[in-house]
Amino acid sequence: MAREDPEPANARRAASGRPLSLGLVQLAVGEDPTRNLAGAADAIADAAARGAEVICLPELFAHRYPCQREDTAHFDLAEPLGGATAEWLSKRAAAHGVVLVGSIFERRAPGLHHNTALIFGPDGERVGVYRKMHIPDDPLYQEKFYFAPGDLGFPCVETGRARIGPLVCWDQWFPEAARASALAGSEILIYPTAIGWQFDLGEDEDRAQHDAWETVQRGHAIANGVFVAAVNRVGFEPTGDAPDAGIRFFGQSFVCDPRGRVLARASADDSQVLVVECDLSLVEATRRDWPFLRDRRVDAYGALRSLLDD
Numbered sequence: 001m002a003r004e005d006p007e008p009a010n011a012r013r014a015a016s017g018r019p020l021s022l023g024l025v026q027l028a029v030g031e032d033p034t035r036n037l038a039g040a041a042d043a044i045a046d047a048a049a050r051g052a053e054v055i056c057l058p059e060l061f062a063h064r065y066p067c068q069r070e071d072t073a074h075f076d077l078a079e080p081l082g083g084a085t086a087e088w089l090s091k092r093a094a095a096h097g098v099v100l101v102g103s104i105f106e107r108r109a110p111g112l113h114h115n116t117a118l119i120f121g122p123d124g125e126r127v128g129v130y131r132k133m134h135i136p137d138d139p140l141y142q143e144k145f146y147f148a149p150g151d152l153g154f155p156c157v158e159t160g161r162a163r164i165g166p167l168v169c170w171d172q173w174f175p176e177a178a179r180a181s182a183l184a185g186s187e188i189l190i191y192p193t194a195i196g197w198q199f200d201l202g203e204d205e206d207r208a209q210h211d212a213w214e215t216v217q218r219g220h221a222i223a224n225g226v227f228v229a230a231v232n233r234v235g236f237e238p239t240g241d242a243p244d245a246g247i248r249f250f251g252q253s254f255v256c257d258p259r260g261r262v263l264a265r266a267s268a269d270d271s272q273v274l275v276v277e278c279d280l281s282l283v284e285a286t287r288r289d290w291p292f293l294r295d296r297r298v299d300a301y302g303a304l305r306s307l308l309d310d
Contacts, residue, residue, distance in 0.1 A: 021051045021052045021053050021054075022276045023047030023048070023275050024056055024254075024276070025040065025043040025047060025057050026272045026274070027058050033063050044092050045096065047098075054101070054161055054162055054188075056102075057102045058193060059233070060103050060192075061103060061233075062085050068140045068246065070142055078105045078107035079107055080108075081116070091124065093121065098122055099119065099122060103116065103168060115169075116130065117166040117167075119166055121159060121160060130155055130157075131151060132149070133150040133154070134173070134177065140198040154180035154184060155181070155184060156181060156186040157186075158185075162188055163185050164189075165181030165188065168191060169192065169193045172191050172213065173216055179223070179224060186226060187227060187280050188229060189221075189229070191229065191230045194232070195233075196232075196249035197248045218262070221258055224258075225286045225290065226283060227257055227278050227283070228256050232250065234269065235269075235271075251267055251270070253265070259286055
């Protein structure tokens with residue numbers, strides 16, 4: 001049984017200290033892409049000025065969330081991997097000497113699109129690409145109309161500052177994605193996100209939905225001994241069908257450590273920049289005391305494959 005001591009003796013001995021300043025840019029996204037990019041640029045500059053070494057933006061940050069309804073005109077938002085938004089991200093990373101994680105609507109080929117996270121190093125070079133693997137198809141989250149599932153697996157990106165597992169939004173709910181990225185070597189799972197409330201179901205239901213979202217990710221941190229960061233949009237984005245129809249993105253971007261402790265949480269209502277100090281040596285320290293990865297019974301999990309295939 002895992003010990004409940006919040007600072008086990010082995011953890012104190014193992015922690016040599018590997019400080020990392022992690023920046024989370026929570027944004028309200030409007031109709032004008034130029035203003036969206038300007039706001040994101042200011043937020044990145046703010047995070048960098050406060051010492052952030054790795055900075056992440058929300059999912060599809062450059063424009064309003066396009067998947068609330070099926071509309072072929074929204075494919076015009078798509079860009080190639082080397083397109084204008086990617087170039088913008090590269091320049092921002094180089095200008096501030098930071099690792100920058102940004103999400104784009106990728107046009108891979110005519111009729112083939114992905115929801116893609118890009119990682120740029122401090123020199124502006126692209127060091128990682130992740131195509132969202134789990135694609136939702138829910139009311140106001142009709143992503144299957146727009147995006148094919150990713151085909152690059154669950155990578156670990158070595159950035160020179162930290163080993164990052166870039167995942168995206170709906171991936172947050174799947175323990176397999178977190179486990180695969182952690183086993184690949186990731187120290188931080190970073191989720192660019194667009195999640196909120198799409199129906200008026202009352203405060204209790206809103207609170208339950210948010211708590212479920214945060215709790216499952218804290219569970220990923222604990223089960224895998226990694227830091228987890230979720231970077232959300234915030235504010236109301238209408239579908240255009242009626243004044244009150246749309247998604248209320250609930251913000252509350254957060255970072256938790258490998259023991260599941262929330263280190264910082266952003267507002268539910270406003271754009272906000274968080275800069276959070278993370279000691280990456282806690283990954284090793286936690287895994288020494290809570291050896292969940294060691295004690296997996298991979299020899300006994302073969303039945304899972306047959307169950308999934310059925």
